[in-house]
Amino acid sequence: MCAVSQEELNVYKSAEARFEYAAQKMSLEDGVYRYLKYPSKEITVYLPVAMDDGRLEVFIGYRVLHSSVRGPGKGGIRFAPDVSIDEVRALAAWMTWKCAVVNIPFGGAKGGVICDPSKLSKTELERITRRYTGELSDWFGPERDVPAPDIGTNDQTMAWVMDTYSMHVRQATTAVVTGKPLELGGSLGRKEATGRGVMMCCDNALAKLKMKKDGCRVIIQGFGNVGSQAAILMHKAGYKIIGLADIHGGLYNDKGFDVPKVIDWVYTQGKKLHDFPGGGDKQSSKDVLFHPTDILIPAATENQITTENASRVDCKILCEGANGPVTSHADPIIENKGIFVIPDILGNAGGVTVSYFEWVQDRQGFFWRESEVNERLQDVMDQSFDQVVRYAESHGVNNRIAAYIMAIDRVARALKLRGIYA
Numbered sequence: 229m230c231a232v233s234q235e236e237l238n239v240y241k242s243a244e245a246r247f248e249y250a251a252q253k254m255s256l257e258d259g260v261y262r263y264l265k266y267p268s269k270e271i272t273v274y275l276p277v278a279m280d281d282g283r284l285e286v287f288i289g290y291r292v293l294h295s296s297v298r299g300p301g302k303g304g305i306r307f308a309p310d311v312s313i314d315e316v317r318a319l320a321a322w323m324t325w326k327c328a329v330v331n332i333p334f335g336g337a338k339g340g341v342i343c344d345p346s347k348l349s350k351t352e353l354e355r356i357t358r359r360y361t362g363e364l365s366d367w368f369g370p371e372r373d374v375p376a377p378d379i380g381t382n383d384q385t386m387a388w389v390m391d392t393y394s395m396h397v398r399q400a401t402t403a404v405v406t407g408k409p410l411e412l413g414g415s416l417g418r419k420e421a422t423g424r425g426v427m428m429c430c431d432n433a434l435a436k437l438k439m440k441k442d443g444c445r446v447i448i449q450g451f452g453n454v455g456s457q458a459a460i461l462m463h464k465a466g467y468k469i470i471g472l473a474d475i476h477g478g479l480y481n482d483k484g485f486d487v488p489k490v491i492d493w494v495y496t497q498g499k500k501l502h503d504f505p506g507g508g509d510k511q512s513s514k515d516v517l518f519h520p521t522d523i524l525i526p527a528a529t530e531n532q533i534t535t536e537n538a539s540r541v542d543c544k545i546l547c548e549g550a551n552g553p554v555t556s557h558a559d560p561i562i563e564n565k566g567i568f569v570i571p572d573i574l575g576n577a578g579g580v581t582v583s584y585f586e587w588v589q590d591r592q593g594f595f596w597r598e599s600e601v602n603e604r605l606q607d608v609m610d611q612s613f614d615q616v617v618r619y620a621e622s623h624g625v626n627n628r629i630a631a632y633i634m635a636i637d638r639v640a641r642a643l644k645l646r647g648i649y650a
């Protein structure tokens with residue numbers, strides 16, 4: 229029996245609860261509150277796709293544009309079996325707040341297709357992606373809505389989006405999508421960007437809490453793009469990675485993992501993380517979250533920390549690499565423990581920040597050195613971290629609510645300046 233209510237696990241409700249609390253704290257005007265509470269528009273597409281065995285299958289896809297007040301919609305495309313319209317709505321709203329927290333000129337959007345990429349061939353995935361993009365070719369555009377990778381999609385998926393869109397508009401349009409391969413106008417540093425942003429936030433938190441980096445214990449749940457990049461970068465920087473997990477299971481080793489060896493095992497040899505022979509106690513991917521540690525980085529999916537298990541979290545810093553890993557109902561439990569929280573809309577914003585750099589480079593037709601990308605990312609993350617923490621301290625709210633208030637305020641100001649078209 230599951231002790232956590234469906235209401236708690238509804239990510240749209242979680243996103244809404246934080247928005248409402250922040251709106252109330254900042255006395256957001258009623259009309260603006262109503263405007264920002266709902267998405268700007270949303271669409272469901274039914275995608276007929278020829279499967280490799282000759283069957284015709286129909287996949288359901290969504291795209292939600294939450295806001296284009298500060299610029300074109302921005303946000304990933306998720307391919308997963310449990311994608312739902314509520315999840316996509318929540319993720320789209322989070323993109324609006326995320327882009328506003330790091331002050332990049334985008335609104336928020338998100339898309340998804342209900343499918344299981346692990347059970348589909350590359351050619352089937354290509355046909356799903358192309359049909360999805362074809363159906364949305366009037367919706368996407370460098371000035372309208374710019375997709376990117378998310379769970380279940382990658383740089384190859386983005387290459388297909390770019391190609392399909394370009395065929396529809398009869399010209400090569402690299403800036404329609406970010407997270408592309410380098411050969412197609414991708415940016416150096418984009419692949420590492422979300423993990424790098426996570427590390428930059430942790431570096432800032434350590435400085436703030438006067439903790440030492442060397443030997444600082446870190447547990448990372450999730451070994452996809454975000455988790456694996458955070459692990460490798462943080463290991464190199466001197467952090468001690470004592471816990472790792474992916475969808476199949478977790479590993480704990482208080483002596484710390486040799487992360488390059490784990491990466492080689494999983495990514496070069498294609499083996500399962502929890503079969504890694506280099507030491508570590510096998511456990512479930514949830515259990516790895518509850519060992520004592522200095523930093524805990526949930527970088528997998530939503531709803532990992534709930535009212536049922538939040539009391540078991542034992543860390544000083546919780547940096548959210550995933551979107552929505554802590555339910556809104558669990559927020560007070562984490563807060564009462566005095567844990568320093570780096571909320572998702574700041575913690576994982578490194579990805580969309582470098583997506584912004586990619587979009588800028590594509591539109592300029594001029595590409596930056598990797599060091600330039602990373603330096604600019606560092607500036608954005610340091611400044612955003614500083615602003616959120618200062619706001620929290622000066623207004624007596626927690627970091628998450630400070631980030632929401634700053635973001636909502638930026639969007640509301642832009643909305644006021646634009647006015648309402650009628």
Ligand code: GLU
Nearest residue numbers: 303304376377378580583
């Ligand atoms: N899917 C990523 C996120 O949730 C990246 C979005 C983007 O780069 O547009 O932040």
